[in-house]
Amino acid sequence: MSLKSIIAAASGESADAELLSVVAELAARFGAHVRVAPAFNDPAGNLVFYGAALGQGTPDMLARVNASMHQTLEKLQSLARDVAAQHQLAPSALVVETRALQPRDAVASAAVLADLVAFNGAAARSPALADLFAETLIGMRAPCFIANGGAYAFGATAIAWDGSAQAGRAVRTALPLLQSAARVVVLQNADDGGLDPDAAALDPLNDYLSRQSVMNVTTRVVRGANVAASLLGGAREEQCELLVAGAYGRPRLYELALGGTTRSLVHAENAPHLLLVH
Missing domain, CATH: 3.40.50.620 (HUPs)
Known part of the structure; x- marks a missing residue:
């Protein structure tokens, strides 16, 4: 068994800093490649669905939500670059994936050939990612690493x-x-x-x-x-x-x-x- 391919399911929240720090430690120790998968829901999609259901058009709101989503992705990309530099990793060792239209399906697909799928503990317990975590662990039978904190020293x-x-x-x-x-x-x-x-x-x-x-x-x-x-x-x-x-x-x-x-x-x-x- 090796740890060469790691998926980090990012929640788009502050807990991602701890998650990326831990997977960076793993990447540095084992020469692993980490794919950071934006796993958070698309609020714009929800607005479209509910807006259509209610017969309401919300173009201004959709624009604001899309701008917020892009900002979240940019912060995640910046965080990944900073964490890679802190752990002396090549930028290619810790890469934020392009956000898929269906992020959960993308994580499930990537988990098929992943040695490890990592979640932050708070995110795995949250309503936003709890179902994805359960499906990854039980449905996909992928090994799951739950990062509870941002330090890991192989103690x-x-x-x-x-x-x-x-x-x-x-x-x-x-x-x-x-x-x-x-x-x-x-x-x-x-x-x-x-x-x-x-x-x-x-x-x-x-x-x-x-x-x-x-x-x-x-x-x-x-x-x-x-x-x-x-x-x-x-x-x-x-x-x-x-x-x-x-x-x-x-x-x-x-x-x-x-x-x-x-x-x-x-x-x-x-x-x-x-x-x-x-």
Whole structure:
């Protein structure tokens, strides 16, 4: 697994600064090419739709909205240039894509061959991009990096291990990050009622990580009926910058009934960066 092609889904908000800073760190470390995809909705399109539905023409308003959209894109392009310069990247390594007529379709199409699709945490939780994030993670099954903050120094990294296929895919996807981490902590919740003891055995995972040259690995058992809270608590106590986890490893009805570990991780306050794979 390599990290050479990264999509950054830009929200058009101030949170894009944190997102681009993190993906620039990844690009600098792994020689990746980052495509910044403007993923925000087109308010002009909404005005046309609702104006037509109401039988109202709003040419002046459309002009103002279009001007605002162009201004947002120019700010994003300027931000990308500044971030690339700060991280000593060639301008071609961090490129803002031309905004597509249907930005969400463009992100979905680009995700097919992306090693990673990155969202800012606040944006992924927002009504504007929550559906796109969910579709990218679950529908496209693209690995998703949630940037919670603007710094990433490849420090301690946690793995939430339950032995599921999703957790295995997350570990394989995260290998470049795990190999670059200062240390790796494998977290497992002993009170997780859905845990299969045989599948979740730690020795096979530790053997796999060793063969992949992932060094300085320790394991830690956490407790608590709230799986997400216990994992986040363990990651915080270990001062982990990143938590790697499988996403929606159980049937969706089970997740909906119990609240969902994945949903809780994404919506948690003061969470580390997340790498989620379905």
